[in-house]
Amino acid sequence: MELKTKQDYLSDTVKKMKPSGIRRFFDLASQMDNVISLGVGEPDFVTPWHVIEASFHSLEKGYTAYTANAGLPALREEISGYLENNFGVSYNPEEEVIVTVGASQAIDIALRAIVNPGDEVIVVEPCFVSYAPSVELAGGVPVSVHTKSEDNFKLQPEQLERAITPKTKAVIFCNPNNPTGTALTKQELASIAEIIEKHDLILLSDEIYAELTFDQKPISLTSISEMKERTILISGFSKAFAMTGWRLGYVAGPKEIIKGMLKIHQYTIMCAPTMAQYGALEALQNGRENVSHMVQSYRQRRHFIVDSLNEIGLDCYLPGGAFYAFPSIKSTGLTSEEFAEKLLLAEGVAVVPGNVFGDSGEGHVRCSYATSIEQLQEAVTRMGRFMKSL
Structure with missing residues (x-):
């Protein structure tokens, strides 16, 4: 043999x-x-030092055990308030928010929660390198939509619509974009939202760079039309709060989907690191x-x-x-x-x-x-x- x-x-x-x-x-x-x-x-x-110090203090106080699977209640409350104050969208911190190990873990468990084998997920390119592999690891089929340099790499609604088939389940999209830096206006986002709603799709909206928007107020796709009910909002503390090595992100979305994601989170991670969560709490409360x-x-x-x-x-x-x-x-x-x-x-x-x-x-x-x-x-x-x- x-x-x-x-x-x-x-x-x-x-x-x-x-x-x-x-x-x-x-x-x-x-x-x-x-x-x-x-x-x-x-x-x-x-x-920032005050964030590091808050993390140190949590250790000094003996906060070294697991938190709730979904994260510290106080941190989820703060994330919910942050999203409402900055983007005008309201989430129930008890049922609609999970604290994750970076935004990357949020992307992973979101895809695994919604994708069945063979489901197509539209990936808007150029994009973060993990999107298509994460779709494949979830058993799905990534379908690329190529934005064009002559459009400054802005997704055109007709491009999106042409890529949709009966097998399409979701769209994954980053705004502002990595690697291009492109940031869409509210009107441009509304045109994309119209297509997603028309075809009854789920949107994974990667908004990790939302704070780093320079020529307009940061906009979340969840704040447009009825998109909140069909959007999994993914973000974190790495970019705007200079906390990349802390590996702390979060996801917000409809409670039914968040409940499914929490099952995967429980079995694979248990909870995000406790001391990092206390640092993130300080960043949201006093880091503006x-x-x-x-x-x-x-x-x-x-x-x-x-x-x-x-x-x-x-x-x-x-x-x-x-x-x-x-x-x-x-x-x-x-x-x-x-x-x-x-x-x-x-x-x-x-x-x-x-x-x-x-x-x-x-x-x-x-x-x-x-x-x-x-x-x-x-x-x-x-x-x-x-x-x-x-």
Whole structure:
């Protein structure tokens, strides 16, 4: 009898799954000296001290046991109030909110709660790298909708409608968008909501960057029309509150769906880390000034990097949110991966190839401006030198 290899024990889904395209460039950059990274998708700010202190105090008080599966009641209350004050949507903290291990876990359990084998889930690209793999791990079929650079990567309602079939169950959508920084207006969101309502679909609305909206007041899709009843709102503390390593997110939605998600959460996680929950509670209660400071800093950096990229010959539109610029590199004749690798090796600047975020990202690279203005200035100088060398 022929013995199985260890590879044979893996599921077919995992065998087919590609590793994260972002990691390859991070791993390459980590082996080099004097690299400026514009690839990391996290704030360069340190978590505010009062948040860290609140977490320390929770340990000093002996709060080291599990919390309720759904999270600290006080934190869920605060999340509910935050959503109502900022977006005008009201959630029952006892039945409609779960505190999760980052927004990524919220995406995972949301998909596993609603997807049956063979269900189609529309994934709007370019997008966060985990969306399509998470759909596949839930047994679903990801269906890509490619937004276009000529539309500044804004989803057009007719694009969405064309992708819908009798098997379509849900749409997963990020606003403001990672990697493009695109932020839709309320009118544009309403047009998308109309299509979702018309076809009786569920929306997974990833709003992790909602606070980082620069040219308009942050908008949640849940606040439009009747969308609250068919939306699973996913967010967290990583981006706006500079708490990436704390791994704390949350999900809000209709109580029937949240109840289903809680079953999965109970069996896989039990609860989010207790000390992190106390830190998040402090961030929501007393951290608004810190958020405003970070948003103002990102707004200034956004203008600098977009103007600079255009000056060196990389066409780049002004993103409305998040902390990413998504310039076109088509004028160089290189693919996204070729451009990123050559730039890293020649000048020590790490950017992320656009194609890792979906086929519609090809011809672009993602540049994070969540780094100091001095680092951005040096990075753009090196990129300009690289462009001249081509």
